[in-house]
Amino acid sequence: MTFFEARNITKKFSTHLALDNVSIHVPKGSIYGLLGPNGAGKTSLIRIINRITAPDSGEVFFDDRPMNETDISRIGYLPEERGLYKKMKVGEQALYLARLKGLSKADAISRLRVWFEKLEMNNWWDKKIEELSKGMAQKVQFIVSMLHEPELLILDEPFSGFDPVNAGLLKQEVLKQKALGRTIILSTHDMASVEELCDYITLINKSKAVLEGKVDDIRAKYKSNKFEIVYSGNVGALSGALAGNYLLEASGIKDNGHSYAIIGMGNRQAGNDLLKLLISVVDIHSFREILPSMNEVFIAAVRNSIN
Numbered sequence: 487m488t489f490f491e492a493r494n495i496t497k498k499f500s501t502h503l504a505l506d507n508v509s510i511h512v513p514k515g516s517i518y519g520l521l522g523p524n525g526a527g528k529t530s531l532i533r534i535i536n537r538i539t540a541p542d543s544g545e546v547f548f549d550d551r552p553m554n555e556t557d558i559s560r561i562g563y564l565p566e567e568r569g570l571y572k573k574m575k576v577g578e579q580a581l582y583l584a585r586l587k588g589l590s591k592a593d594a595i596s597r598l599r600v601w602f603e604k605l606e607m608n609n610w611w612d613k614k615i616e617e618l619s620k621g622m623a624q625k626v627q628f629i630v631s632m633l634h635e636p637e638l639l640i641l642d643e644p645f646s647g648f649d650p651v652n653a654g655l656l657k658q659e660v661l662k663q664k665a666l667g668r669t670i671i672l673s674t675h676d677m678a679s680v681e682e683l684c685d686y687i688t689l690i691n692k693s694k695a696v697l698e699g700k701v702d703d704i705r706a707k708y709k710s711n712k713f714e715i716v717y718s719g720n721v722g723a724l725s726g727a728l729a730g731n732y733l734l735e736a737s738g739i740k741d742n743g744h745s746y747a748i749i750g751m752g753n754r755q756a757g758n759d760l761l762k763l764l765i766s767v768v769d770i771h772s773f774r775e776i777l778p779s780m781n782e783v784f785i786a787a788v789r790n791s792i793n
Contacts, residue, residue, distance in 0.1 A: 488550070489514035489669050490638055495544035497530050504530040505541070506693040512671060512686070517664055519684035519701070520673040521784060526690040528673050529566065532642055535671075536563050548638075559588065562636035564627055566643045566673075570615045577602075577611035580626055580633075587634040594633070601629040605655060620647040628656060632663065639663060642673045657683060677781035687780075689787050696791040697783075705777045708786055711751040712776040713760060716744045719768030727767045732760060744771055 490512040497505040505527045512518045522528050533539045535546055537558060546553040548560070570579055577598065584594035602608050605625050615623060624647055632639055641660070645653045660683060664670060672684060680687065680701070687704065689697035697704065712735065717724070721737055724747060728734050733750035740746050745768075751760060761773055778786070 487514045488512065489548070490671075491547040492531065492535060493545050493547065495531060495534060495541045495546075497527075497534060497539070497541050503693050505534075505690075507544070508688075508690060508693070508695045509544075510688045510695070510698065512669060514669055515664065515667050516685040517660065517670045517672055517683050519680045519687035520671055520690070521675075521680065521687055522690035523788060527693045528690055529642065531690070532563075532565075532640055532671075532673060535640065536561060559634070560637045562631040562634065562639045564631040564639075564641045564644055566646075570623055570626060572614070572616040574615055575611070576607075576613050576615060576618065576626060579615055580630055583630040584633050587630070589634060597633050598629065601633065604659065605629065621649065621652055624648070625652070625656075628659075636668070638669050638671070640671045640673075643675070644672070645674065645676055645679055653679075677779065677784055680780045689784065691788050691791045694791070697787045701780070704783055705780070708778045708783045709775065710778070713749050713751065713757060713773065714746060714776055715749065715764060715768075715773050716740060716746045716771040717764070717768040718744060718771065721745060721747075723767045724764070727763055731763075748776070 488511050492508065492510050495505050495508045496503075508527065508531060510518070510520070510531075520528050520531070530539070534541050537553075537555065548557050574582070580598050581591070581594050584598060585591065589597070602611065605628075607622070607625060607629075610618065610622065615626075618626070624644070628641075628644060631641070644656060644660075648656065657679065660670060660672070672679070674680065684701050686700055687698070688695050724737075725734055728749065734747060735750050736748040738746060749760065751757070757773075757775060761770070764770055764773070
């Protein structure tokens, strides 16, 4: 079920075309990756979704109807540009922003205390914002973006500036929000995070959407028909069996002492046929298809869009 859509969005700033007929279709309860190089148009699209700016053409939809101003309360937004008042205390700042979201003071304090406990920030309530590291300040804005329990959560580069421990902590919270049925748009350059978190992606390059779909389907689309096997046996026998039909691209020994080989196949060949052949000459310990990483897909898709 599509929960949120941006249909045929075009936006131009003076002589710069930021978005050129871009559409995204975000299923309910999913984590949707919005990817692209710097300057591709991701932030322009996010600003339009949040009604900070308006498109020149195209429309944004919530639940199959045009979005209106009242829908803003259904969105939580963590912008890439951090904006906190440096002289305010952390708790005071978070409470102020929570009240802007429509929460009562008592409700805001109660929810903030829970979130400060979750993200290990209890000792920072009375510290000034200017005393915080970039990562700690980011935690404050992360909390405020979801304090009002939005149906749609938009996170623009949420893990930048974090060490691995704190990045992992925030990723766990993002997954918990998904488990609660919330829909998340994640704009990031971190392809490892995309593989960990995202169900769907759209890749924008030079103002155009050049790739959209399920992460697993996209990785399968860009696969190169290569398999890795881990085996025991004679590499000569393996090479002989492969000769003429398959390409032995690499081979060696793993840390556990077993041999491995990377085998290339033609597009019309089946993995099962290769496995049957290998079983006849060596003892197979594992057999897996090598799928491209999202980083490899990203680079290939950007290059294809340029050519």
